[in-house]
Amino acid sequence: MVISVIGVGYLGAVHAAAMAELGHEVIGLDIDADRIAALQAGRAPFHEPGFEEILRRGLRSGRLRFTTDYAELEPAEVHFLGLGTPQRKDGFGADLSHLESALDSLREVLAARGGAPTLVVGKSTVPAGTARRLSDQVEQIEGVQLLWNPEFLREGFAVQDTLEPDRLVYGLREPEGSQAEAAIAMLDAVYAALLAAGVPRLVMGYETAELVKASANAFLATKISFINAIAEMCEAVGGDVADVARAIGMDDRIGAKFLRAGVGFGGGCLPKDIRAFIASAEEHGVGEALGFLREVDLINERRRARTVELAGEMLGGVEGRRITVLGAAFKPDSDDVRDS
Ligand SMILES: NC(=O)c1ccc[n+]([C@@H]2O[C@H](COP(=O)([O-])OP(=O)(O)OC[C@H]3O[C@@H](n4cnc5c(N)ncnc54)[C@H](O)[C@@H]3O)[C@@H](O)[C@H]2O)c1
Numbered sequence: 001m002v003i004s005v006i007g008v009g010y011l012g013a014v015h016a017a018a019m020a021e022l023g024h025e026v027i028g029l030d031i032d033a034d035r036i037a038a039l040q041a042g043r044a045p046f047h048e049p050g051f052e053e054i055l056r057r058g059l060r061s062g063r064l065r066f067t068t069d070y071a072e073l074e075p076a077e078v079h080f081l082g083l084g085t086p087q088r089k090d091g092f093g094a095d096l097s098h099l100e101s102a103l104d105s106l107r108e109v110l111a112a113r114g115g116a117p118t119l120v121v122g123k124s125t126v127p128a129g130t131a132r133r134l135s136d137q138v139e140q141i142e143g144v145q146l147l148w149n150p151e152f153l154r155e156g157f158a159v160q161d162t163l164e165p166d167r168l169v170y171g172l173r174e175p176e177g178s179q180a181e182a183a184i185a186m187l188d189a190v191y192a193a194l195l196a197a198g199v200p201r202l203v204m205g206y207e208t209a210e211l212v213k214a215s216a217n218a219f220l221a222t223k224i225s226f227i228n229a230i231a232e233m234c235e236a237v238g239g240d241v242a243d244v245a246r247a248i249g250m251d252d253r254i255g256a257k258f259l260r261a262g263v264g265f266g267g268g269c270l271p272k273d274i275r276a277f278i279a280s281a282e283e284h285g286v287g288e289a290l291g292f293l294r295e296v297d298l299i300n301e302r303r304r305a306r307t308v309e310l311a312g313e314m315l316g317g318v319e320g321r322r323i324t325v326l327g328a329a330f331k332p333d334s335d336d337v338r339d340s
Contacts, residue, residue, distance in 0.1 A: 001190055004029060004076035006102050008066065010158065010268065010336065011123060011151055012082025013039060014051055016066075018162040019080075020058030022193050027073055028066045040066045047335035050159040070105045074112050078119045078190055080149075084268075085124045085276070092275035093283075094127055103134060107141070115143040119186045122148045125213050125273055127280040131206035135173055145183040147172055148206050150213035155267065156333035168194065168201040171209020214280070217273040218293055223258040224265045225299040231261035232302075264303035266330035268338040271300070 001024045005016040008028040013035075016028035030036050038045045042059050044052040058064030073079065083098040099122075110118060120138055122131055126148075135146040148171035153161035168191060172180045184203060188195060195201060204212075231241040241261040249256030265271065274293045281290040312318045330340035 001025070001077055002075045003027070003078045003080065003190065004073040005080045005082055006030075006073075006106065007081065007083035007098065007124075008035065008039060009082060009084060010046060010048070010155060011153065012080070013045070013055070014048060014153065014158040014162050015080055015082055015123065015151070017051065017054040017058045017064060018159065019190070020061065020064035021054050021163065022190075024063065024190065026058065026064045027076060028064070029068065029070065029073060030066070031068060033068050036066045036068050047333070048158050049156065049333055054159060070109055073106070073109045076109075077117070078121060078186060079106060079109075081120065081122045081124055082151075083124050085126055085272075086268075087272040087275055091279060093279035094125075094272070094276040096126065096130060099124060099126070099130075099134070103138060107138075110138070110141045110144050113143055117182065117186065118144045119183055120144060120146045121187060122146065123151045125150060125217070125269065125276075126210055127276055128207045128210040128214070128284075129280075131171060131210060132173065135206070139173070145173075145179065147183050147187055148209045149187065150209055152213070152216065155336055156331055163194070164197070165194065165199055168199055169209050169212050170201065170203045171206045172203065173206060175203050175205055214273060214277045217270055218277050218290070218296075220258055221265055221270045221274045221300070222293070222296050224260075224270075225296040227259045227261045228264060228303050229299050232299075232306075262303070263307045264300040266338070266340040267334075267336055271297070271339045 003019050003024045003026045005012045005019070005026060005028045008016055008030045013028065016026050020026045028039060035045050039055065042052070042056045044055060081099060081102060083102050085094045085096060085099065088095045106120070122134070131146060131148040138144055138146050150169055152165060170184060170187060172183060174180055227241065227245055230244055233239070234241040234244060245259045245261065248254050249259050274297055278290050278293050281287050308318065311323065315321050328340060329335050329337055
């Protein structure tokens with residue numbers, strides 16, 4: 001199939017190269033000309049294990065290329081949206097302006113398809129209600145359907161997670177009916193190799209799909225803040241949080257993952273995603289339901305200050321000391337220093 005990926009950052013660039021790896025013809029687009037030049041030259045603009053390899057293989061095969069020109073996307077039957085959704089400057093909510101401006105630029109390209117079946121597939125993490133609002137605009141163009149297909153990849157494992165995901169989630173305006181079936185069949189064709197390998201595919205409404213992603217990140221953030229809160233308690237009473245985590249992690253209802261006390265979570269996703277989730281709940285009049293996420297955020301913020309305090313305690317003060325931090329990114333095998 002001919003596919004475009006709009007916004008080739010951490011998510012989009014990996015998605016574009018992975019789709020070429022699956023045998024599709026892929027055009028990646030970004031407004032960042034330097035990024036496009038690097039990708040087109042086979043250079044990864046960020047560190048991600050295995051990415052440069054599939055990028056180069058895609059370029060060599062002739063199935064993968066990059067552009068800054070929306071007009072070149074016209075042949076694509078499926079457009080993936082990999083735009084950033086950062087925290088707004090004036091509050092906790094998500095800034096959707098990148099998505100909106102990309103869709104504005106795409107409108108002409110979609111209209112030029114002359115009614116041929118075309119799928120726009122959102123992969124960005126967005127507040128519930130976003131897909132429906134965007135689809136009201138995009139689906140006015142004949143032949144076009146919008147599907148929301150949230151992404152769960154982990155930086156450091158992005159290539160593997162894109163090619164062998166735990167699950168595929170399809171969010172649709174109406175999950176049933178002939179229109180839905182046509183859209184599902186098109187996305188199934190894109191992911192045919194994954195589906196044949198047994199990756200589960202879950203079909204649901206837009207809002208549910210959006211909430212799956214927000215809930216997954218909220219749960220993971222909560223797990224990290226939970227063990228960090230227990231670390232505060234351990235410090236107060238003289239316990240060892242590593243032993244607590246090891247022992248409770250052996251209960252498979254709890255699980256050992258994301259249960260390592262430390263400096264807290266960072267990166268381009270969890271911090272802004274839980275805040276956007278809080279803001280969205282408040283907008284919908286159910287702020288209390290997600291009030292605990294404020295606490296999760298505060299525990300996380302406290303870890304940063306506590307880390308500096310601990311360093312000070314160990315060094316007899318940090319003033320005037322020269323300190324090396326090994327590993328500035330928010331996690332191993334990534335160079336992502338957003339909120340790290
Ligand atoms: N990074 C991850 O691990 C990850 C995992 C799952 C979901 N997500 C979600 O995916 C989305 C993208 O995240 P990311 O980390 O890849 O962000 P990113 O900032 O690395 O990439 C976004 C890209 O979009 C480009 N862009 C902005 N406006 C554009 C426009 N009008 N047209 C074309 N390109 C434009 C930017 O130049 C940038 O290269 C976010 O919603 C994020 O929450 C990210």
